[in-house]
Amino acid sequence: MSRGLILGIESSCDETAASVVERGSSTLSSVVASQIATHARYGGVVPELASREHLRAIVPVVRAALAQANVTFADLDAIAVTSGPGLAGALLVGITYAKAAAFAHNLPLIAVNHLEGHIHAVLLQEREAAQPISPQNCHPERSATKSKDLLLDNSNAQTPALALVVSGGHTHLFLATPAHGSWSYALIGRTVDDAAGEAYDKVAKLLGFGYPGGPWIDALSLHGNPHAVPFAFSQIKTKLHLGGAAPRTKAAKTAPIAALDPHFLFSFSGIKTAVLRYVELHNLRPEAESRRQALFTGPDALAKPTLEQALAQCDQQTLDLIASFQRAVIGDLMKKTFAAAASLGVRRILVTGGVAANRELRARFTAEGAAHAVPVLFPTLALSTDNAAMIATAAWPRFQAADFAPSDLSANPSLALGH
Ligand code: KG4
Ligand code: ZN
Secondary structure (H helix, E strand, O other), X not given: OOOOEEEEEEOOOOEEEEEEEEOOOEEEEEEEEEOHHHHHOXXXXXXXXXXXXXXXXXXXXXXXXXXXXXOOHHHOOEEEEEEEOOOHXXXXXXXXXXXXXXXXXXXXXXXXXXXXXHHHHHHHHHHHHHOOOOOOOOOHHHHHOOOHHXXXXXXXOOOOEEEEEEXXXXXXXXXXXXXXXXXXXXXXXXXXXXXXXXXXXXXXXHOOOOOOOHHHHHHHHOOOOOOOOOOOHHHOOOOHHHOOOOOOOOOOOOOOOOOOXXXXXXXXXHHHHHHHHHHHHOOOOHHHHHHHHHHHHOHHHHOXXXXXXXXXXXXXXXXXXXXXXXXXXXXXXXXXXXHHHHHHOOOOEEEEOHHHHOHHHHHHHHHHHHHHOOOEEXXXXXXXXXXXXXXXXXXXXXXXXXXXXXXXXXXXXXXOOOO
8 A cells, every 4th residue: 555655855945855754744754955055155045056056965865855764766656846936947956856756766746836835834743743642753843842732723624724924935825725635725915025034134134144134133133122113014015006017026926916905915125124224324333234244254154153143243222123123024924914814714824934933923923823712833943944844745635636747847936826
């Protein structure tokens, strides 16, 4: 009998990842090779370098995933690969490898939308948390997240959920509805310009911190006063004048804006500019900024700076600015997500993507969810950022429905999810 083993492959941005997942509910291995060190000195992902690094990493990463799962290609039932959205050249490396491996080993190929993958990261986490603890699924991170709330909530796993996908490339709200063993998605809201993670990265960059900036802002915010700088929500404007016209971000190109309720649209480019103005207006120690830049992008940057080193380069005003920025962004994400859940009558919220790793975001969404009796679920920290376990998991219902990719599958950099 087939074991329902799917090898997932993910290469849409700056992480080369491979994972073996059994029946969409049990992770046998999850290997992620990060390119952060390559891109850090440029302050963001350089597409050409990303493709080159994926080419270098793909074979060893897949080998490691198979070895850690203690399986060979002969044990697999299918290969799943991210087909979009993402960087064209980066996606192509994963797709080309997956196609060749599927052909060579006579396995079906399944194409997965990266955003659907992020949503399934939460579902995977939920299923694993509900499994009885056995020696195989008892690794530290998994058991640490095996909370009572998740176990109780698993009875709801087949009810509609509102999913907030919040990462470096996306800030999208989807209504995810289970349908005949599979899932369907309706786009409810999204950013009209920068993604939330992009705003984190840009603000971190303009203050002289390294890439990716999200984890630094997360850590430094704990040392600042979040009420010091009153970034009003009105500064995060939804640009209604865009109407149905294509917005500026690449990832957002295909999804229509005009049809969406403006209450559920996000815009994060305004707050980035507001932070820049604040820095200029208050002349926030330019010499500290250049010292931070040297620390994060100079020759010593490879030995990742410690939090103490970063803190030593920050005055209180800078820390207050960082904490206030984070409070405003998370407040906006929260306000619109809970408003959308209420308007749709949805009793379950999934928050996923790189920014879902943020501590303040997790704490505030969880508290708000408790206040409204709407459970909020997150992936583990490792499953929040890009990984391939989420791709193999999203592929499982497709495998059962024999929904396979054509042999001429190609990359779709602006692939949309939902209708
Ligand atoms: O999901 P992901 O790995 O890649 C995309 O699909 O974009 O997300 C990466 C993004 C980056 O913008 C990074 O700064 C942000 O997630 N991020 C965080 C945190 N960890 C990663 N943002 C805020 N707080 C964090 N702890
Ligand atoms: Zn992602």
